[in-house]
Amino acid sequence: MLATNVPSHDELLDRVTQLVPQLRKNAAWSDEHRSLPDESIDALAEAGVFRMRTPRRYGGYESDTRTLVDVAAELGRADGSLSWVASVYWIPTWMTGLFPDHVQDEVFAEPDVRICGTLSPSAMAAPAPGGIVVNGRWGFISGARHSGWQEIVAVLITPDQEPMPVMALVPMSDLQVVDDWQTSGLRGTGSVSTIAQDVFVPQDRVLPLPAVLQGQSASQRNADSPMYRAPLLPVASASSVGTLLGLARAAREAFLERLPERKITYTDYQSQAEAPLTHLQVADATMRLDEAEFHAHRLAALVDGKCANGSSWTIEERCRARADMGAVVARAKESVDILSTASGGSSIYDGVPIQRIQRDVHAAHLHALMHPDTNAELYGRVLCGQEPNTLYV
Structure with a gap:
């Protein structure tokens, strides 16, 4: 689904600015309940906020980072937690574009898919036929409750190689969510912990983290996109x-x-x-x-x-x-x-x-x-x- 009518910086900013009064009314609720209301998430989806770092061939906008800054600033005027979660979604969404194209086809098959994630290698992985098996726990997973996928990082231990941090994509249905978000600030982000117990990840959904940090991609179709020319x-x-x-x-x-x-x-x-x-x-x-x-x-x-x-x-x-x-x-x-x-x-x-x-x-x-x-x-x-x-x- 190629995006043929990609909104400009000003159009996206105007959409979000119009939402500020509504989103601001929900900020106190988010803070009290330690999560974002579905109403706010739905409003951002309708405005196209979750498509800003999605490749255009999936209906995304491939927005530049100046647009990200200005849209997030408008959201932050309304609710810091909501803005934080939107910003966090943009990063793993961009990272998903580094995976092989058929993996992207699977993840982006859902319109307005939301991907949470982390860069902390707080789990362990072991090789398995056709992939890896992951065990571990990740904290500060903002937006986990409204996500379909999580980008995880684990340390892969193999008998004949040095330990290697890897990044992988896992459906949220494969993970346990632990409600431990009792904090003083950014309470509405619902940045809970997630746990993997013997979770199998196919090899094509695994990338070496050092290559990712250097901006190296396994995608052929994103190779010419300006959005992917940065570490x-x-x-x-x-x-x-x-x-x-x-x-x-x-x-x-x-x-x-x-x-x-x-x-x-x-x-x-x-x-x-x-x-x-x-x-x-x-x-x-x-x-x-x-x-x-x-x-x-x-x-x-x-x-x-x-x-x-x-x-x-x-x-x-x-x-x-x-x-x-x-x-x-x-x-x-x-x-x-x-x-x-x-x-x-x-x-x-x-x-x-x-x-x-x-x-x-x-x-x-x-x-x-x-x-x-x-x-x-x-x-x-x-x-x-x-x-x-x-x-x-």
């Missing part, structure tokens, strides 16, 4: 940062909405809006948000530019992609923290959105691949002439 980590970085932008924008909106009715208790300011301190806080938060937007769009421009012209990636560029992601996370968190501090004691009530926004930003900030310090150290290491100390570049 995994820059793609994943650009896919992730829009949520943080959206959360920071939501914090500013929430603060300014409450501002006209607030004073500063135990002072003679009858209006918080009149206080010079407030002026400094809002300006500082806005400038940090502007910096986050700069790094997000520079990252997307790097990925999209190199995908368009097919030029090779240097190690420095790959590490800068992660550094830009970390900078977005850092500046967005700083912006939200300033506005949260300025919101006063009344903001701790559940009905005030900024407390949920701050919890979500803090949770994202702690993610292993998004942490600003980890990413800045890696970039600085390479700038100082050292080799990367990780495969994840």
Whole structure:
């Protein structure tokens, strides 16, 4: 089913912007119930959000990463958890396009299929006739409850070779889902754990992880697609940062909405809006948000530019992609923290959105691949002439 009418950046953004009021109403429910409502998932499917990184021959859009950033930012204005899950789906969906074409035919046979996943090799695999057998557990599997497939990573142990991390595609029906998502932030993502017990995976649904990280593909039909001319980590970085932008924008909106009715208790300011301190806080938060937007769009421009012209990636560029992601996370968190501090004691009530926004930003900030310090150290290491100390570049 070739997509003949692929929506533009502005068309997709407009679709999502129109959904913001509806999705925002569901955010508190998601936070309370630790999962996304079917209504929100259905709305994103109808808007085409889950097709943005699907190959066009399956009805997908093959959207560029600038579009991913801007769409995720709009979703983040409404609900950080919903935006996070949409962003997570984009990454394994793109990764599925690296598998042999007949495997893609199977996975993408379902319209708007949702694929969750991980890059953590927290399971073990053993060779078996025609494939591998996997046992293990993966945590932080965002969107698992609404997924049809999971992209897993396991360490393959064979008698005559060094241990090899592999990536595989597994139907969710083959896995156990454990509801252990009791967290302080991003609660609505429902990022539960999944377990494999003696799960057989056919060999054609298995790829060596080092090859995937280098952007090597087993697909022939995607070979000429610009979307697949980038390594995994820059793609994943650009896919992730829009949520943080959206959360920071939501914090500013929430603060300014409450501002006209607030004073500063135990002072003679009858209006918080009149206080010079407030002026400094809002300006500082806005400038940090502007910096986050700069790094997000520079990252997307790097990925999209190199995908368009097919030029090779240097190690420095790959590490800068992660550094830009970390900078977005850092500046967005700083912006939200300033506005949260300025919101006063009344903001701790559940009905005030900024407390949920701050919890979500803090949770994202702690993610292993998004942490600003980890990413800045890696970039600085390479700038100082050292080799990367990780495969994840």
